[in-house]
Amino acid sequence: MSSSPSSQxxxxxxxxxxxxxxxxxxIVSRVANDSGLTIYDLxxxxxxxxxxxxxxxxxxYKPWRGLRLFQIAVLSFILGPVYILCVFTGFHFAPAAHGGIFxxxxxxxxxxxxxLLLFQAKPSLRQVMGAALILLSAIVLAWDGSVTSEPDAWVGDLLFVIGAMFFAIYVILSERWQLSAMQIIFCGTVVNxxxxxxxxxxxLPSGLADAPMGPLLLQAVYQGFVPNLIGLLLIAHASRSIGTANTSSILAAVPGGGGLLGALILGESLSWISISAIALLTLGLLISVRRRQPPPV
Known part of the structure; x- marks a missing residue:
């Protein structure tokens, strides 16, 4: 069933x-390292x-009525502490730009x-070519980050990739299960x-009592309400309306935004190799996720 123009x-x-x-x-997650808060506080x-x-x-609304216990368990785990603690730990090792990239x-x-692995959906030649460029650019960025910025950046990159795996499954399930906004909020927030x-x-260790008020409020607003309420709702709506592939392609514009903001706000350096790799990554994204419109029936 195709989406209406307004829904698209x-x-x-x-x-x-x-x-x-x-x-x-x-950016906010990266500067959390200087707030005195632990990843467990975040x-x-x-x-x-x-x-x-x-x-x-x-x-x-009682959103659990439309979910099986298995679905609640899977969705809650995917959006749960294992996922987010991997991400927050990654920011201790790698620059903010790498968070967007990986x-x-x-x-x-x-x-x-x-x-391919879960649903035997074979990729097209276009997707394979795009995926190859994405993989190549990611390898170059990881190497460049470990050489020019922080020697342990690869640890953060690996943790970011693990987080991306969790999130990719969430995006796929949002589309396949046609999850409602309240079902996502229930599993991603209340259950966890x-x-x-x-x-x-x-x-768990906490630095909540000693954190300065300014950084504490910034992290409270952004970590408390943006990812689990605003972010999940927008992602779920996009996945249902324009599909997983198109949603993933647009979200993949974040590396450029994260790199630019990291340079402007945090003073993180981007070498010409990193800039070139981000450009290559963007090309790979444009190739791999662009969908043709289905023929009329």
Whole structure:
């Protein structure tokens, strides 16, 4: 079933909005290292603060009624602490630009691979060529980052790739299961808050009490409400409206945005090799995810 023109318009608008939002999220997450907060605090904000808004809505709409227990478990795990702690840890090792490159830039490549492995969906020649360029650019960026910026940047890059794997599965399931906004909020926020917050409060290290007020408020607003509420809703709507491939392609514009903001705001350097690799990555994305319109029936 094809989407209506209005649905496609809002789907593209949602995807491009999250590009801008996500580029700033990369910067905010990177500067969290200097706030005194631990990665466990950031995860607690992500689930705990968002659940303050989500819980009343979920109690009213009861989104669990349309989900099987298996779906709740899978979706909650994919959007849960393992995923986000990998990402936050990655920012301790690698620049903000690498977060965009290795989380968003490789999404089409990972989506193609998962579609082949899980659903036997064979990629086209165009997708294979684009995926090869994406892989090549990612290798160049990882090498350049380890040589010119931080020697342990490859550790962060690997953690970002793991995060991208989690997120690619989420995007695929959003389309295949046709998940509603409230179902995503319930699994991604409320369920994880119930499971994670007691563990964080009782056993995990925290710098919450000693964090300066300014950085604390910045992280609370951006980590607490942007990814788990605004971000997930926009991604889900885009995936349902314009498809996984188109959504992944637009989200993959984040590497350029993250690199530019990292250079402008954080003073992170981009060598000519990194700039060239980002250009190559963009070319690979344009090749791999561009879809032809289906013929009329």
């Amino acid at each position: 318009f809002t789907g593209y608008a949602a995807a491009w909005t999250i590009v801008f939002v996500w580029s700033f999220w990369l 995860a607690a904000m992500r689930y705990g603060l968002a659940s303050l808004v989500a819980l009343p809505l979920c109690l009213y 989380m968003n830039g490789v999404l089409p490549l990972i989506s193609i691979t998962f579609a 808050a119930v499971l994670y917050l007691p563990i964080w409060a009782l056993w």
